[in-house]
Amino acid sequence: MTNDEGCLPKVSVIVPVYNGEADLPELISCLFAQTYRAEAVEYLLVDNGSSDRTAAIIHTAIEEAASLGITLRYLQEAAIQSSYAARNAGIRAARGQILAFTDMDCRPQPDWLELLVIPLAKNGIGMAVGEIIALPGKTILEQHAERGQVLSQQHTLAHQFYPYGQTANLAIKRQIFEQIGLFRPYLTTGGDADICWRMQQQTDWQLDFFPTAIVKHRHRSTLTEYARQWRRYGRSNRYLHELHGVELMRELTTSQYLYRLSRWLLKELPANSIKAIAQQTPPIDIIGTPIGLFGAWARSAGQRTAQLADKAREIAWLDDAPGLNNHKP
Numbered sequence: 001m002t003n004d005e006g007c008l009p010k011v012s013v014i015v016p017v018y019n020g021e022a023d024l025p026e027l028i029s030c031l032f033a034q035t036y037r038a039e040a041v042e043y044l045l046v047d048n049g050s051s052d053r054t055a056a057i058i059h060t061a062i063e064e065a066a067s068l069g070i071t072l073r074y075l076q077e078a079a080i081q082s083s084y085a086a087r088n089a090g091i092r093a094a095r096g097q098i099l100a101f102t103d104m105d106c107r108p109q110p111d112w113l114e115l116l117v118i119p120l121a122k123n124g125i126g127m128a129v130g131e132i133i134a135l136p137g138k139t140i141l142e143q144h145a146e147r148g149q150v151l152s153q154q155h156t157l158a159h160q161f162y163p164y165g166q167t168a169n170l171a172i173k174r175q176i177f178e179q180i181g182l183f184r185p186y187l188t189t190g191g192d193a194d195i196c197w198r199m200q201q202q203t204d205w206q207l208d209f210f211p212t213a214i215v216k217h218r219h220r221s222t223l224t225e226y227a228r229q230w231r232r233y234g235r236s237n238r239y240l241h242e243l244h245g246v247e248l249m250r251e252l253t254t255s256q257y258l259y260r261l262s263r264w265l266l267k268e269l270p271a272n273s274i275k276a277i278a279q280q281t282p283p284i285d286i287i288g289t290p291i292g293l294f295g296a297w298a299r300s301a302g303q304r305t306a307q308l309a310d311k312a313r314e315i316a317w318l319d320d321a322p323g324l325n326n327h328k329p
Contacts, residue, residue, distance in 0.1 A: 008040040009117060011171075012096030015045050016086035020104040021052040023218070027104055028061045032070060036113040038199040042071040044093060048086040049078050053074045083190040084183035087167065091174075091182055100171040107135065107216040108169075116171045119208035126176045126205030128194060129153050129165030130213030140284065141226050141291065142277075151217050156193070157209055161246045164196035165207060169215045172199075179203055180317040188312070190236035190243075197244055224292075230295040234302025242308040251300040257293060264289040 013031065024045075029042050043065075045058050065072035066134065077089040083103075091099055096158045098117055101187050102108055112130065119128040132151040134142070157163040170192065180198045183191045199205050252260075268289055276280040 007036055010096040011036065011098045011100055011113060011117060012090070012094035013040045013041060013043045013100045013102065013113065015043070015089030015102055015104055016047050016048055016083040016090070017050065017054055017058075017104045017328055018048045018081075018086075019052045020054045020309060021050075023104045024054065024057045024061075024157050026107060028057075028072075030108045030110075031072070032065065033110045034108065034113045035111050035190045036117075036255035038069050038071070041113065042073060044073050044075055044090040046075045046077055046086040046090045048083065049081055059235060066097035072199060074147050080185050082185055082188055083167075084187055085316075088182045088185055091177060092318060093175070097174055098171055099165040099174055099177070100326070101169075102215055103168045103217075106132070106168050107218075110215045111162045112169075112213050112215055115210055115213035116169070118213075119127060119210050120171060120173060122208065124204065124206055125208045126173050126199055126203070126307065127165060127207035128213070129157065129209045130171075130215065131209075131211040132166065132168035132169050132215055132217050135216045139161065139222075140287070143223070151219075152310070153209065153211075159193070161244065162197045162200045163207060164193040165209075167192040168217060168308065169213065173205075176203070177318060181317050182295055183316065184312060184314060185316045186309060186311040187239065188235070189232045190239045192237070193240055194243060196314060204216040225290075226295065227298040230298035231302030234299040234304070237299070237303045238306035239308050239312065243313065249299065249303055251304070252293075252296055257297070260293060 015027070020027070034041065042145050047054055058072075061292050062072045062074060066233075071205055073093070075093055077086040079085070087101060100113060100116060101113075110321070112309065116128050116130045119125050131153055134151070151166065151168065153165055157167055172195075176199055180195075180202050183195055187194065196207060200207070220278065234249070237246075240246050269286065272281055274284045276283045276286055
């Protein structure tokens with residue numbers, strides 16, 4: 001599919017935003033640079049209760065977009081503090097046949113949207129999954145995440161229960177939401193897996209991976225952010241276990257942590273130091289094991305302490321009034 005074709009499906013790109021002052025200028029520039037024909041796409045930025053200059057930045061960008069012939073809209077979801085509730089607000093307001101999702105800390109490449117809609121022209125494909133790669137890392141933690149391809153969709157597509165795509169780079173036909181409902185608005189993590197699994201369990205639609213449809217993602221740069229990220233992954237494990245019965249992640253024992261740290265100190269650290277000096281491996285490999293163990297500890301803590309609230313089981317529907325998310329079967 002190219003922009004020279006006479007008829008392109010109408011696409012709505014939905015981005016939840018919370019205190020996005022630092023990220024919005026680059027994100028908006030990436031949206032404006034998309035090669036998908038401007039009259040066939042709208043960009044919906046959904047403010048989820050920001051307290052910074054998010055609204056002002058978006059309103060300024062709307063004026064610039066209008067001068068370029070681009071449709072950019074500002075929406076709000078203030079009732080529920082959840083990126084999934086914000087996405088639902090975007091879905092309800094969207095005019096497109098295809099709804100594409102990314103996040104405020106992502107940088108969609110210019111041909112991202114044009115390539116992402118290609119799989120949806122195939123019979124039986126209801127979701128299209130693009131690839132997520134790291135922006136160049138400056139800090140040790142960013143370089144570690146980049147080295148491990150932490151957010152690559154190849155990991156989630158290989159899930160033993162059902163494959164799924166992360167909402168940082170995902171497109172869904174509107175009729176899917178009409179059939180199975182929207183995101184669970186009170187869920188705080190794991191909603192991307194949930195929506196993909198509900199589609200595959202309840203319909204005949206399937207998803208397809210198109211790795212050249214790329215968004216670049218900014219990884220966490222501090223230990224606090226890194227720990228928060230991996231605790232969220234642990235909470236997601238618990239929530240999806242409660243919602244779908246998937247197995248919980250097996251937690252490492254204290255002796256296993258000590259064994260792996262000892263192995264790192266005695267074998268990996270000296271070996272990788274020599275390789276790094278000889279430029280046979282990236283320097284980040286020297287401390288990859290302790291960083292990985294810290295992430296595993298944070299993920300275990302998140303999984304162990306998480307509790308799925310009853311409201312988080314609720315599924316929103318297109319015909320619900322905003323803020324009224326009724327639980328339908």
